[in-house]
Amino acid sequence: MDTLIQQIINGLSLGSVYALIAVGYSLVYSILLFSNFAHGGFLVIGGYICYYTLAAMGHNIWLSGLLAMVGAGVVAILVERLAYKPIRERTNVTLYLLIASMGMSIVIENIFVVTVGGRFRALPPVIPTDPVNFFGLATTSAFDLLSLGMAVLFLAALQIFLSKTKWGLAIRAASYDLRTSGLMGVNVNRLISIVFFVAGLLAAVGGIFLSVRYTLYPQLGFITIKAFVAAVIGGLGSLPGAVLGSLILGLAEMLTAGFISSQMRDLVVFGMLVLTLLWRPSGLLGKQVSEKV
Amino acid sequence: MxxxxxxxxxxxxxxxxxxxxxxxxxxxxxxxxxxxxxxxxxxxxxxxxxxxxxxxxxxxxxxxxxxxxxxxxxxxxxxxxxxxxxLSLSPEGRKVFAPLTVYENLMMGSFPVNDKEKVKKDLEWVYTLFPRLRERRSQYAGTLSGGEQQMLAIGRALMASxxxxxxxxxxxxxxxxxxxxxxxxxxxxxxxxxxxxxxxxxxxxxxxxxxxxxxxxxxxxxxxxxxxxxxxxxxxxxxxxxxxxxxx
CATH class of the missing domain: 3.40.50.300 (P-loop containing nucleotide triphosphate hydrolases)
Known part of the structure; x- marks a missing residue:
């Protein structure tokens, strides 16, 4: 029983970090309709900014976290402006964007390999990882509870942004029909920049928690594959779907690790992807609003 | 002339x-x-x-x-x-935002208008012109009939004043x-x-x-x-x- 509750908490914690990454990825997908493979790069940039500012400016995780978020958000905007905007202004074929994003992913990864090197780095112990007794039911770590709490906080903030603000409404409209939202007076280029900023910012939060969990290295961005899988399981382009898929994935991974074998977790993850694609290719909450003709 | x-x-x-x-x-x-x-x-x-x-x-x-x-x-x-x-356009094929509500669609139309009072007045005017839209304001636009969607598209264009x-x-x-x-x-x-x-x-x-x-x-x-x-x-x-x- 103890193990079960403990693994559920761990699973939700891991899943909620996946959700931060998957939601940003899904947001970009819903607007521009391509898989942004450079999304993992945003996460790594967030991680490294946090690592170096922690070392340089005293161990203040709040300040470093903020800088990491803003930094990754700005880099995300730059990536879009440099690599994607010239393409989307010339063609509607999203395949080119996909290829460009693979290129940007390689560029970002290798910038870190050549500048700071490929070795594994541990963040200084600024986020507590002590064991915590969870209401006498199970023992878990403070880190898991913290990352779960922070992820919930950021996802709630995103939800409020999307549902209560003018630009949030514009993003929801644009995710249905980008061109028509331009007709409504929305500066589409600015909207896309905002979306990339938000995606980069959320990826940085995920990146910081993942750097603590797994240490930081230039290829840490590959973990985004899990977030892609989560987004597909939940339904590409759907934000609640991305969160749901991430939580399911996190739970499946941790329960597999706890009760079967840690080596089986990826098998389960990709097995779930295959099953989803077989039975429900549009995902659990894929876009399904029907339109009368 | x-x-x-x-x-x-x-x-x-x-x-x-x-x-x-x-x-x-x-x-x-x-x-x-x-x-x-x-x-x-x-x-x-x-x-x-x-x-x-x-x-x-x-x-x-x-x-x-x-x-x-x-x-x-x-x-x-x-x-x-x-x-x-x-000037604003009600496009061919209506192009309403299907997953947004009628009210949200109208608010999208008022995107370039920054004066909140003006938006309120325009909304009231559009609802008076098309009472059907007021009835259905919290319904998703994708669930409206073709005629209602056309009303919404026109109302949305009017929201830009x-x-x-x-x-x-x-x-x-x-x-x-x-x-x-x-x-x-x-x-x-x-x-x-x-x-x-x-x-x-x-x-x-x-x-x-x-x-x-x-x-x-x-x-x-x-x-x-x-x-x-x-x-x-x-x-x-x-x-x-x-x-x-x-x-x-």
Whole structure:
């Protein structure tokens, strides 16, 4: 029983970090309709900014976290402006964007390999990882509870942004029909920049928690594959779907690790992807609003 | 010449407008004037270039040459900039945001308006014009009927507080009785001070509503004049209205 509750908490914690990454990825997908493979790069940039500012400016995780978020958000905007905007202004074929994003992913990864090197780095112990007794039911770590709490906080903030603000409404409209939202007076280029900023910012939060969990290295961005899988399981382009898929994935991974074998977790993850694609290719909450003709 | 034409400078002037899609010429030197307070229609068959004209005015497609003047000033920039200058478009096929509610769709229409009081007033006006929209304000736009979606598309365009309302095929795919309703509201919108330019395949309804009309064929202007006169012109009757005797 103890193990079960403990693994559920761990699973939700891991899943909620996946959700931060998957939601940003899904947001970009819903607007521009391509898989942004450079999304993992945003996460790594967030991680490294946090690592170096922690070392340089005293161990203040709040300040470093903020800088990491803003930094990754700005880099995300730059990536879009440099690599994607010239393409989307010339063609509607999203395949080119996909290829460009693979290129940007390689560029970002290798910038870190050549500048700071490929070795594994541990963040200084600024986020507590002590064991915590969870209401006498199970023992878990403070880190898991913290990352779960922070992820919930950021996802709630995103939800409020999307549902209560003018630009949030514009993003929801644009995710249905980008061109028509331009007709409504929305500066589409600015909207896309905002979306990339938000995606980069959320990826940085995920990146910081993942750097603590797994240490930081230039290829840490590959973990985004899990977030892609989560987004597909939940339904590409759907934000609640991305969160749901991430939580399911996190739970499946941790329960597999706890009760079967840690080596089986990826098998389960990709097995779930295959099953989803077989039975429900549009995902659990894929876009399904029907339109009368 | 109508009274309006004698007094004022045109609200919108299109001069020698050329637009191409690659090798295909959609507009070949089109001219048009819309005076304040008028309802003007452009009629023509499918593929004549009517929607291209609308998209060129709204900055959605690049013009090759020619001039588009709004209140005497050249209309330039992308569609999001054009909207802020006082004209808005209800696009062909309605293009409502299906996963947003009716209210949210209308709020999208008011995106360029920063004055909250003005938005409130416009919303009340749109709800008065189309009471159906008020009833369904929290319903998803994708669940509305075709007629209701058209009302929403027009209401959404009105939320931008335009002086010139552009309508691209407002009768498309709708039952005759609903078309009548919608055109009645268009008349009312015009009487409350909004100038209207509409392009239509439904020539009869469009000419009945309008003060003046333009006839477009393969991207060119072939005839223009008083709407009533066009309605009774034998050539127009034969080609676009399906009534009257063949012209030859």
């Amino acid at each position: 109508t009274e309006a034409q004698n007094q004022k400078q045109p609200l919108l002037s299109v001069r020698d407008l050329h637009v191409s899609y690659g090798a295909i010429k959609a507009l070949r030197g089109f001219n048009l004037d819309v005076y304040p307070g008028e309802i003007v229609c452009v009629i023509g068959s499918n593929g004549a270039g009517k929607s291209t004209l609308m998209n060129a005015i709204m900055g959605n497609v690049k013009k090759q040459s020619g001039k588009i003047l709004f209140e005497g000033k050249p209309l330039e920039g992308q569609s999001f900039q054009v909207v802020t200058k006082g 335009p002086r010139l309302l552009l309508l691209d095929e407002p009768s498309l795919g709708l039952a005759p009785i609903i078309i009548k309703d919608i055109f009645k509201e268009l008349k009312r919108i015009n009487e409350e001070g909004v100038t209207i330019l509409l392009v239509e395949q439904n020539a009869r309804q469009a000419l009945l509503l309008s003060h003046r009309g333009y006839v477009m064929q393969t991207g060119q202007l072939v005839m223009e004049g008083d709407a009533k006169e066009l309605l009774h012109n034998p050539e127009i009757q034969a080609a676009y209205l399906g009534t009257g005797k063949k012209a030859h």
